[in-house]
Amino acid sequence: MIPQTFEYTAPKTLEEALQIIAGGGKPLSGGMSLIPMMKLRLAAPDHLVDLGRLKDLHYIREEGGALHIGATTTHQDVASSALVRGKCPLLAQTAGGVGDPQVRNRGTIGGSVAHADPSADYPAAMQALEAKFVLKGAKSERTVAAADFFLDTFLTALEPGEIVREVIVPVEDGSTGTHYEKVVQKASGFAVVGIAVRISRKAGKIVWARVGVTGLANHAYRATAVEKGLAGTSGGATEVQNAAAVVADGIEANSDLHASAEYRKHLAVVHTIRALLAALARTA
Amino acid sequence: MNINLKINGKTHSDDVEPRLLLIHYLREVVGLTGPHVGCETSLCGACTVECDGKAVKSCTMFAVQADGANVTTIEGLAVDGKLHAMQEAFWNEHGAQCGFCTPGMIMASKQILDRNPHPTDEEIRMGLEGNVCRCTGYQHIVNAVRAAAKAGA
Numbered sequence: 001m002i003p004q005t006f007e008y009t010a011p012k013t014l015e016e017a018l019q020i021i022a023g024g025g026k027p028l029s030g031g032m033s034l035i036p037m038m039k040l041r042l043a044a045p046d047h048l049v050d051l052g053r054l055k056d057l058h059y060i061r062e063e064g065g066a067l068h069i070g071a072t073t074t075h076q077d078v079a080s081s082a083l084v085r086g087k088c089p090l091l092a093q094t095a096g097g098v099g100d101p102q103v104r105n106r107g108t109i110g111g112s113v114a115h116a117d118p119s120a121d122y123p124a125a126m127q128a129l130e131a132k133f134v135l136k137g138a139k140s141e142r143t144v145a146a147a148d149f150f151l152d153t154f155l156t157a158l159e160p161g162e163i164v165r166e167v168i169v170p171v172e173d174g175s176t177g178t179h180y181e182k183v184v185q186k187a188s189g190f191a192v193v194g195i196a197v198r199i200s201r202k203a204g205k206i207v208w209a210r211v212g213v214t215g216l217a218n219h220a221y222r223a224t225a226v227e228k229g230l231a232g233t234s235g236g237a238t239e240v241q242n243a244a245a246v247v248a249d250g251i252e253a254n255s256d257l258h259a260s261a262e263y264r265k266h267l268a269v270v271h272t273i274r275a276l277l278a279a280l281a282r283t284a
Numbered sequence: 285m286n287i288n289l290k291i292n293g294k295t296h297s298d299d300v301e302p303r304l305l306l307i308h309y310l311r312e313v314v315g316l317t318g319p320h321v322g323c324e325t326s327l328c329g330a331c332t333v334e335c336d337g338k339a340v341k342s343c344t345m346f347a348v349q350a351d352g353a354n355v356t357t358i359e360g361l362a363v364d365g366k367l368h369a370m371q372e373a374f375w376n377e378h379g380a381q382c383g384f385c386t387p388g389m390i391m392a393s394k395q396i397l398d399r400n401p402h403p404t405d406e407e408i409r410m411g412l413e414g415n416v417c418r419c420t421g422y423q424h425i426v427n428a429v430r431a432a433a434k435a436g437a
């Protein structure tokens with residue numbers, strides 16, 4: 001039993017939910033992070049507003065060359081969606097590796113990005129995909145790029161009263177190969193280090209690369225130095241190794257009981273190489 | 285708060301505090317002690333039940349979140365005293381030792397075959413990632429799921 005009492009509302013509409021959240025209510029989606037935090041007394045909300053049961057936040061659709069995913073779409077539904085698997089395979093692969101089946105059945109994409117755990121899987125993919133988040137408040141709506149969204153450990157660009165309403169990711173074209181490679185923290189499944197990669201290769205030359213890194217720093221980031229190092233090359237083994245070598249340059253790496261900062265940086269380089277080679281093998 | 289839900293086919297209506305976890309509701313209010321509390325920290329899977337056809341850790345859900353849902357616990361698998369094929373398979377293959385993890389293991393195993401009737405051993409193991417067993421070393425559990433798949437569970 002959670003020691004502290006609280007109020008619970010399952011609103012019928014998004015408008016009703018946003019009204020209560022504007023007044024200080026705390027969003028509850030899958031509860032896969034919030035409920036454990038409440039048990040540990042790290043969170044003690046007065047009023048939970050259950051977004052998880054709002055049907056109109058649970059969708060995946062293709063529109064204008066992008067996939068639009070409602071915030072309460074579960075990891076399981078992202079991972080098993082034919083649309084996501086076909087058109088944004090990096091996201092499907094990432095979702096399929098979050099935690100375990102029971103966690104994926106409840107946890108949501110909106111909850112995961114809003115929570116911004118520095119070891120969460122989705123944020124790496126979001127950086128590599130240059131995803132956009134639609135943030136909605138009772139009287140406002142704005143769209144924020146992933147690059148401007150993840151600010152610090154458990155800290156995002158969300159303002160009080162705002163929720164993540166939708167996640168927008170691109171539809172890949174035929175030239176792109178993608179891969180997510182993570183060093184799994186065995187007990188929970190979280191990433192000690194996770195590397196999300198997209199590479200476009202045409203006529204044997206890398207046109208562009210995108211590399212998102214989670215687990216290493218206070219928040220997921222795009223390793224643009226690696227991306228620059230790859231552009232224009234053919235993606236041979238030496239070129240990949242040289243480009244990957246700088247993935248952790250200038251980064252203040254996390255250190256905890258799972259891995260020291262130095263070891264994390266080492267893991268990041270090794271697994272960036274693996275992720276790049278796997279993604280390259282999937283390019284045309 | 286009043287909740288109305290179906291548990292193992294039977295309708296229940298109860299007044300509960302929002303902070304009551306689903307596992308405690310099932311065990312202490314409804315009296316279904318099949319689902320176990322192993323860790324209460326979302327890691328062991330002993331509390332796994334089905335909620336609207338999906339395996340969930342009932343220690344990481346409030347009872348109020350199950351309002352209106354259709355819940356199945358291990359007690360609800362047998363029909364008229366005839367065990368579910370997954371229960372038969374765990375029995376035949378010695379998938380249980382002390383039995384503490386077994387109710388959750390069987391519910392998670394059932395989900396594996398519901399989604400993929402012919403899993404590989406690798407897929408079976410991935411499907412049981414959220415469940416911990418201290419006794420069996422898992423091999424007999426994997427054997428049980430494989431046997432149930434063969435039997436067309």
Ligand SMILES: Cc1cc2nc3c(=O)[nH]c(=O)nc-3n(C[C@H](O)[C@H](O)[C@H](O)COP(=O)(O)OP(=O)(O)OC[C@H]3O[C@@H](n4cnc5c(N)ncnc54)[C@H](O)[C@@H]3O)c2cc1C
Nearest residue numbers: 029030031032033034099107108111114120121164189190
């Ligand atoms: C055993 C276990 C293993 C896990 N393993 C992994 C793993 O390997 N990788 C990984 O990435 N994650 C892992 N997780 C975390 C999981 O992915 C959570 O689902 C996710 O972090 C939070 O999503 P949720 O929907 O459950 O959010 P909740 O727990 O409901 O909420 C989390 C936070 O976000 C806020 N929030 C929720 N929805 C919104 C919204 N739409 N807009 C704004 N704020 C919102 C809440 O108020 C709360 O502060 C694991 C969790 C568990 C219990």
Ligand code: FES
Nearest residue numbers: 322323324329343
């Ligand atoms: S008691 Fe629920 S996961 Fe262990």
Ligand code: FES
Nearest residue numbers: 381382417418419
């Ligand atoms: S049989 Fe004892 S914990 Fe699994």
